[in-house]
Amino acid sequence: MMNSPGVLAVTVSVANLLAQVTEPLPNxxxxxxxxTSTGVLxxxxxxxxxxxxxGLTEKFNAELKEMRDAFNELHDxxxxxxxxxxxxxxxxxxxxxxxxxxxxxxxxxxxxxPKDG
Numbered sequence: 150m151m152n153s154p155g156v157l158a159v160t161v162s163v164a165n166l167l168a169q170v171t172e173p174l175p176n177x178x179x180x181x182x183x184x185t186s187t188g189v190l191x192x193x194x195x196x197x198x199x200x201x202x203x204g205l206t207e208k209f210n211a212e213l214k215e216m217r218d219a220f221n222e223l224h225d226x227x228x229x230x231x232x233x234x235x236x237x238x239x240x241x242x243x244x245x246x247x248x249x250x251x252x253x254x255x256x257x258x259x260x261x262x263p264k265d266g
Contacts, residue, residue, distance in 0.1 A: 162184045162187055162188060
C-alpha cells in the first residue's frame, strides 16, 4: 500500500505546479513557494497524527495509571488505618464501660437501697 500523506503531497504539489505552468510565463518563485508551504503543511499534519499525538496519549495514559496506582495504595493504607483506629476506639469504649459498671456495682454494695417502712 502506498504512503497516503506522501501521495497526497505529490498530488497537491503537481496540481499547484500545473495551475501555475499554464500561465503564459510561469512564476517560478511562486511555484516553489507554493510547493514548499504545501509540503511543510502536509508533513506537519502527517507527523502530528502519526508521531506526536500517539506519543502524548501513551505518556498521558502511563502517568494516569501511575497516579491511579499511587492513589489506590494510599486509599488501601487509609482504610486499614481507619479500621485499626475503629477497633481501638471500640476496645477503649468497652474498657470504659466495664470500669464504670464496676464503680457502679461498688457504690451499690456500699449504699444499699433503703427499705420501705
